[in-house]
Amino acid sequence: MSQPAHHLENGSASASENGVDRLAAADAAKAEANAHFKDHQYTEAVDGYTKAIALNPTNAVYFANRAAAHIHLENFGCALTDASKAIELDPKYTKGIYRRADANVGLGRMKKALIDYKRAAQVNPRDPDLRKKLTQCDKEVKRIRFEEAVATPDELPAAEGLDLSSIPVDDSYDGPTMEGSEESGYTLTRDFVVAMIEHFKAQKLIHRRFAFQILLQARDILRELPSLVDVSIPADQHLTVCGDTHGQFYDLCNIFDLNGLPSDENPYLFNGDFVDRGSFSLEVILTLMAFKVLYPRHMHLARGNHESQSMNKVYGFDGEVKHKFNGLMANIFKETFCWLPLGHVLNRRVLVVHGGLFSRDGVKLDDIRAINRYREPPEEGLMCELLWSDPGPSNGRTPSKRGVGVAFGADVTQRFLQDNGLELLVRSHEVKDEGYEVEHNGYCVTVFSAPNYCDQMNNKGAWIRFNGKDMSPQFTQFEAVPHPDVKAMAYAGNFFSSMLSM
Incomplete structure (x- = not known):
């Protein structure tokens, strides 16, 4: 759900004289977490980024990387919190911004996601992956708004407007067939369902x-x-x-x-x-x-x-x-x-x-x-x-x-x-x-x-x-x-x- 593993940033901190060991330990924890992420061990990755954050809570990359792991675990609320913290620490950190957008997409909140994609594109307009996400999200939001605009409260459900008799079973169809005929109607039977399952296993569709x-x-x-x-x-x-x-x-x-x-x-x-x-x-x-x-x-x-x-x-x-x-x-x-x-x-x-x-x-x-x-x-x-x-x-x-x-x-x-x-x-x-x-x-x-x-x-x-x-x-x-x-x-x-x- 997040960026591929190679997009995770290293985020090495510059150490002060009295903080070398602590910051080095944070980077080591982050590196270990990145390795877990690449191996699809997202729970372990979250634990590693959490350790890095405890050692250095001012590094925006750690929060953004943890957001990426949370997105893979479908912990979108945690991802939103982490991405927002990354943005707070570094308002121009592009990956923090669009990881928050990614989390909102995971929740189906396209309009909120679009706001962040646009914001990230203003910061980094040449990022090709980001531009693709922005374009696609913008299309999806326009589709949603169009459907909202044309929807009517009394619209007839699609199911009630479908006439099965208008869908003939053509002679070229070679899959399982229900009992009956187009004239008398078809009946679903257990034999048909068993045959349908076997047809599906062969990666074929029923009519x-x-x-x-x-x-x-x-x-x-x-x-x-x-x-x-x-x-x-x-x-x-x-x-x-x-x-x-x-x-x-x-x-x-x-x-x-x-x-x-x-x-x-x-x-x-x-x-x-x-x-x-x-x-x-x-x-x-x-x-x-x-x-x-x-x-x-x-x-x-x-x-x-x-x-x-x-x-x-x-x-x-x-x-x-x-x-x-x-x-x-x-x-x-x-x-x-x-x-x-x-x-x-x-x-x-x-x-x-x-x-x-x-x-x-x-x-x-x-x-x-x-x-x-x-x-x-x-x-x-x-x-x-x-x-x-x-x-x-x-x-x-x-x-x-x-x-x-x-x-x-x-x-x-x-x-x-x-x-x-x-x-x-x-x-x-x-x-x-x-x-x-x-x-x-x-x-x-x-x-x-x-x-x-x-x-x-x-x-x-x-x-x-x-x-x-x-x-x-x-x-x-x-x-x-x-x-x-x-x-x-x-x-x-x-x-x-x-x-x-x-």
């Missing part, structure tokens, strides 16, 4: 007629669901909960190989962030939605922070859909994502949401049920926090490292669960080295199901199985599997991929 049908049927099912779905798991049955998949289709297939395909007897809950980053996001979401159509009561899908227009524009899904199909399908995905539920309650004992808890006490499950979810996620409030918040290491609440949502402590988790008669919070939203992590005295579990995230993080993936009899979480870890040589963020465009690529 747009069938893709649109899956999307529209899934939309119709999702829009009938409440914002918070109650799921019953009988004592002799189970449910598998998976975290982020982020467009890693071949790893999704591996989950199904290891744990079985979804069915009435093998139900799943996928906890958001199906798309973006990975470059097979379309294959992931069509597969999950097809199973939702087949097994509406046994395939559960929750919204993540990446099921949103602003994230999809930045992280690749919008570009991928337009490349593989068209802009109409991208618009219908945008509308359908707004119908995804915000959470699930399992056997009245376990709450599963993508992000986490809230900036205030006293929130009840009925407050979640009452959320009007059919919209793009706001930047504050209950819906935002459900999608963006993270557990923190200390009690109480602190500002989010992401710049959105809140970091909530173990005491917050336990009060919320007690207030709502629950036993456990399950969430996703964060890469974990082991694929999962148990925190907050055992009351909060994170599960992440995209192993070797973006082909660089070397993390395991995991899923959780809950048996209805005791509802005790059982964890299964798995490794990444090979996939075709298509890089993460391949459809994000040159501007976004150069800045946001992991």
